[in-house]
Amino acid sequence: MINHNAKTLLEVHGLRAAIDGVEILKGVNLTVKTGEVHAIMGVNGSGKSTFAKALAGHPAYKITDGSAIFGGKNLLELQPEARARAGLFLGFQYPVEVPGVANSQFLRLIYNTLQKERGGAEFDPLEFDDLVREKMKLLDMNPDFLDRNVNEGFSGGEKKRNEILQMALLAPKLAILDETDSGLDIDALRVVANGINRLATGENAIVLVTHYQRLLNHVVPDHVHVMQGGRIVKSGGKELALELEARGYEWVNTAASSIPAAANA
């Protein structure tokens, strides 16, 4: 939903980032306001996942230029944990398995860490159990998820649900969901999309990073951006996603070449 009284949550300007000396992001601009849902689309290797990880502070990506202001703070100066505590959430494309740590223990730990940061009450295991089971209903998750080790042996779909469950618990201001639809079958996609929709409020914002349009049938974006060669080369409304689906990314190539470089600088 686009609200004209919305506050700017994230303002990225001219962001450049490199991994192992190879520049991947070549000047990304993006503004996200409260209440908005954005979709960043693009082919594999266009830089969209790098953008997501760079915003979350992945240490492998070195920021070489540009700025990112999040809720008035210079995001690029913050450690990953400080970004999370400031209200940024990254839903991983490939959620990491953490053997030896029970999911319930992990979820309570991260929940309490953020509660403490926000001055809220920390939950003991019993209180937390009630809370997490409530949130799991939102995602149609089997309670045995809690007893298993974090993501260990989870199917692709289970891992993605576990990401959205974390988002539900942490209630971020801005959630960047990296390829959350990959690995999901049609039913799981609907469940996860429904969960995301219910977590979207007028106070937060969501950035969906995706290759395919199918997630956008369920989570309807206000803005769609096409990324290519490390830059956002085209932005539009939700109809842009449909156009991409119909005409393919090649179409943007030809369209983008007509955009003056200055528009992206």
Add this chain to the structure above:
Amino acid sequence: MGTTVANTYLESLLAGQSHLSASPLAWLNWLRAEAVDRISSLTVPTTRDEEWRFTDLSPLTKISLQPVPRRVQLPAAEIERYMLPESVARLVFIDGIYAPELSVTETDKGVTVQNLAAVVAHTAALESQLGKHVAFHDNVFAALNTAFLHDGALIIVPHDTVLERPLHLLFIATQSAAIYPRCLLLAGARSAVTLVEDYMTITDNAYLNDAVTEIVVADGARVEHVRVQREAASAFHIASCAVSLARASCYRSVSVTLGARLSRYDLNVTLHADSAECMVDGLTLIGGQQLADTHTCIDHAQPHGVSRQLHKCIAGGASHAVFNGKILVRQDAQLTDSTQSSRNLLLSGRAHADIKPQLEIFADNVKCAHGATVGQLDDEELFYLKSRGMTEDAARNLLTYAFGAEIIDRIPIVSLRQRLEEAVQITVQP
């Protein structure tokens, strides 16, 4: 004793041996004399000995230690926190000397739990087993322990007796001394018992714990053995344990090494008859300048044996972890099924691990698998946890703890597991 001891360090250690009062058991006096005699032809191992390649004992040879002349009195309240609420009986040794007022020997199932020196019954069983499993012929520390053998823990579980609650052996060091703990467990046919061997300290002074444990598991019996080494940071801990498995018997052990400046644990499990099983797990968690060396040997002597081994080391600071895991499958041991896994985590660039899986297989129809890894905390795992708001330290602690928890979770005693989990979390703090 008139024996000449060539090695002056060993001579200094043996100085107090002649003051030991003679045992009423003639064979025990002979056993001691035999050990003293053997020591005269042995030397302290050096890093030129293959079995001690990574473990330099020279810091130990710079201090001369003697057994304490008399026991320190400790109020029960002081050791309360080391007790296990689950245990059915407990033997407490302070600096190697039995403390009857802190011990509980009743088990109501006819199980013998007592100190060796008090033994009047079972002396025939004792004579046939004590010192027969940990050979001191080539093991100078076992020989020293045997030379000083006058007391220790004796546990005899009658056949068909199942002891559900664990037996707790608590060894507490209180001062700079040489301590020679000794333990003998005889598990009768089809019996079941859980033994906790627990080495603790209340001193920061340097001392030597030179321990020997022998475990004899009869047909169809089942022994669970938990060993926890939490010695002082300046202490030396050198221990040998031998386990003898009869037909269709089962031995499960979890040994946790946390303490000591220098520690060495030799565990030898022999599957003497067919269809025996063992599960041998270990966790070493060290930091600073610590060195912890674990040598295990699982000897499959007869067919249809099963062995499972998971050994993990977590080394921080400038510490050094050593694991040498030998699996021996003798020619008769057909249809042996054995797996060994060694997983090692280095928390700093200065820590190191020397890992040597050693398989010697002489039977042709067996299933043996082994694997070893040495690594650091995974950057992607750290980033994942940090992206959820955890600090670098908290994330590192959680991952380190999780790595060790896999072993600690195998300890069948809840209170001990919880205490070790806490200890691990404290130890992994930067």
